[in-house]
Amino acid sequence: MIYADNAATTAMSEAAIARMTEVMRQTYGNPSSLYSIGQEAKEVLEQARADIASVIGANPNEIIFTSGGSEADNQAITSAARFGAKKGKKHIISSAFEHHAVLHTLNKLKEEGFEITLLDVHEDGLIRPEEVEAAIREDTCLVTIMYANNEIGTIQPIRKIGEICKTKGVTFHTDAVQAMAHIPVNVDDDNIGMLSASAHKFHGPKGVGFLYVRKGVPVFNLIEGGAQERGKRAGTENVAGIAAMAEALKEATTDMSEKMTSVAAKRDKLIQGLTEIPHSALNGDAAHRLPGNVNFCFEGIEGESLLLLLDDKGIQASSGSACTSGSLDPSHVLLAIGRVHDVAHGSLRLSISEDTTDEDVKTIISSVGEVVEYLRSFSPIWRDLTTGKKQFIL
């Protein structure tokens, strides 16, 4: 089996599994209890907080543990909106291809009277900092731009955008779910005010993540209850999950540049190999790209059937076709970079990891080629394209 859907989720690392089971067995106390096993759990929790903070250049008390990236996004955006509204600031800037955890939260705020500006992401899938600057107004309370896109892997000019927001005095949040532990992220260097991350995207467990909130940036809690997380997130902490997240993060960020180079080399081989399939195109900029992300469109075929046949060949990947999204529209990300519907339905995302071998890369290239050719052999669109009834787009 070749698992090439690491942007969806990753396999937990052995170290993270070991840490998680160790904590589950030995440190089952409630961190809010004052007796010894409770305080041991508290220690595990605070060590994890310190470890995570150290990786991203934050102070431990700037980390709030959450159930994952979506909760962190919701909390960051809703907080900035509520506090902005108190000062009469009800304008938020974001981009057209954010994750739905961001876009759907913004839609809800729009219904409540907020004004949302969604910036163009251009054909290369990159936001222009000058367009962020131009969009900022007196009443802007938040800029929220993802660190790297989850479908096409394009890495945004976060440092520059953060600098602009800092100068203008506007809170800057970034959804770093795809970037965290895959490329260097430092909240000070990158001028980040709030940041969301999720453990299962970097070989940690599912159902756990964190929100970084810079000291001085106000946040309120989404979940009412006890005083956990300094009153910012009620509910008994997922101690084992949090400890495993810290373990996974430390592991993934050790020798990161070597890992990045090695994964990116395989990514580039994949891109090179798949480009040779006629009438195909890479989605998103090739240079400003996550080391593990490959995303292609193949004209004349539909993504779900591509995925099912690749699965039969032991390759797990994903697609932005309508059939895989459960709606009639293909991926909003592919539409945002200007791909037309016909082409966007035929997309394939391969997200590889350190575990992907050179042999896997070769197998993927040949298998994708075979499946695309097979599906085209009985595609009425492909017939129209090859007989000149329709013009090729790619």
Place this chain on the structure above:
Amino acid sequence: MALYSEKVMEHFRNPRNVGVIEDADGVGEVGNAKCGDIMKMYLKINDDEIIEDVKFETFGCGSAIASSSMATELIKGKPVSEAMKLTNAAVAEALDGLPDYKMHCSVLAEEAIKSALDDYYSRK
């Protein structure tokens, strides 16, 4: 739990009657690329109004390909009058069911065959 029934996967992996009939007596194409499904049906019909041969081409998801395949199986060798009565429910049932949000694939298969039959009648 699998996304599709064994029957759907079997027809998807080994679709029956794939291809083109160059001298078809009726051709129908339904769906559009915008929604991600296009089906094209070719019918060869003899003087006794029996569907002697049927072929299809489909751009679409697994259930669209399986529905096309099953629909061709259900009408092959049948009189035109019977093929006219083919329903999407019959296609879906023959596939041991489709997920709710994929029922439109069976609807497209029914429409593709009716469109090809309409073409056949209009040529007569």
